[in-house]
Amino acid sequence: MEGIKQILKELCEADCIGGIGDALEVAKKHISSFAKIKLSGNSLVAEIKGKKDYTIMLDAHIDEIGMMVTNIDDNGFVSVAAAGGIDSRMLMAMKVKIHAKSIVKGVFCSVPPHLRQNEIGVLKLDELYIDTGLGKAAKHIISVGDRVTFEQNFAELGENYVTAKALDNRSGVAALIRCAQLLQNKELNCNVILLFSDMEEIGGSGVKTESFTLNSQCAVSVDVSFGNQQGVSNDECGILGKGAMIGISPILSKDITEQLKKAANLIGTNYQTEVMGGKTATNADHITVTKSGIPCGLLSIPLRNMHTPAEVVCIDDIESTALILAEFIKIKSEEIYERA
């Protein structure tokens, strides 16, 4: 497995939720040879220094959806609350990892179908439990507040697609790492900060605090958006394989949006557009209103089955995103040079 696919595999098979997990370490490993690393809060910051005092921030959230332990009973059955938007209808017999004193494997269960009173309703999260197979020993290993992530490994799907848990948003993280690879050995007139932010799925406190702390003059956020699949009309989504989705919205900077399109056209890479009427439901919404304002653009990777362990993306779309970002940085770098 070459290059970006291998990095993506390692990222997806690691975890990151609410400040715990090894995904930050994996990202650090792949970026420390091109950038100066520091940990800030629960986020990872990587800086590529340029000649002038102008900073572009590239953001991709590194956290994933998951759950928090709320109770452990005497028979080793664990109750949880959601951390991020989860469809409880899919949880029956789904495997998870509880990040306790050690990693505990578990499986979701509830009253079996043939014993259920109402045939019509759906199971809510408070009717579901995690079976750990540990019996009364569970209470000594697992604590209330422990984080829970989905358990699913990375797999290839056909030639160009991949499936794993946490492709939202390790795809974005991989795109940033690939962009940094492309910028290697390039002389830049601007600084580039890559922010791998935590807590996007639960209100965005990671990006809010880090955009405040880091001093940047403009930004692009990279996330995932809806991809074509059964039950979703083509108006509501991007098409897998047709390239990065450049976001267009009243909240995003028109200039940056145009520069992202220009970048894509200059290198002749495929892209799509995603038009939204207001907020984008990504970190871009928070970056834009930081301090006195930071003009922000948005690139999204089309993705199927969002917020499930069965997410699917096309590898070519991650590459397209990275290429557009790297070219955008070059455009900005020349603009800074001309200004001075």
Added chain:
Amino acid sequence: MKELKNLCELGAVSGREDAVREYIIEKIKDNSEIKIDPLGNIIAFVKGRKAADKIVMVDAHMDEVGLIITSITDNGMLKFTTVGGIDISVLLSRRVIINGMVGVICQKPVHLLSNDEKEKMPTIDSLCIDIGASDRSTAEKKVNVGDVAFFDSSFENLGELIISKALDDRIGCWALIDIINSKPQYDFYATFTVGEEVGLIGAKTAAYTVNPDYAVVIEATTAADIAGVEADKKVCFVDKGAVLSFMDRATLYDKTLFEKAKKIAIEENIKYQVKFVVAGGNNAGAIHQSRGGVKTVAVSVPCRYIHSPSCVASFNDIKAVRDLCVKLIEKMASGEIE
């Protein structure tokens, strides 16, 4: 447990049991005379140390529940229906294997669901399998209508227990292979049957062919000993021993045999329990009505989340089931049981 792991990880959806059949033949051929019947059942005559007074048939089914492809869409997605009873909740966002490839069952993102959609389960025909084909012609190169898919789920430990797909009924296959290879006291017939999940198909014909006096069915049965279920609805308990059944949805078991089986378990110091909810059904349903009737006992391993990719059971129970079956075969074959 390595043998059980190997068995569980093979894919053998009803009607396509080849992989498991070949594996079992390899494992028992040195200790039995094997015939394969027109439906694909293995009918194995096992020579014991002594000739049997009564013909005993011991059955485990080779097939597992799965999916069968009904059509391919213009977008390269696979539509399917279930083979055997699978609740839709354990299909959503699940991974499957089809023709050696990975596929995922799609799920509409939670963000795009209407309030109505959030309160209902999707229907099977709104689901599809994604194998990463960009269009129909790409998909058609790899999959045909009628191909089958099974859960992509590996055999692992879960605390003190085991978790895997297809514990129903690879645990029966494992136990029966073990009994065959352990120099049984008396001759008996071992049947590894097909199509249990689609109507006890193989057992009907295997019972006709063997024409036994007694039968033992080795199975997995549903255990609901989990949080949220009332005490009297738990059916049976994981790690509390081999399950004996007095009635399920397919069979009202012979009372004498049922009582004798309990007695034997106690005498032989084998942990056992009685299933206390009438639920499920197994090959005994077909066997006990074969020809003029066959006295039949079912001995089962309690199994949580049966018919899902994540069945959970205890290896202690699997051994108890095997041990109890060995004794039952002896008492039946010698005629001592009645």
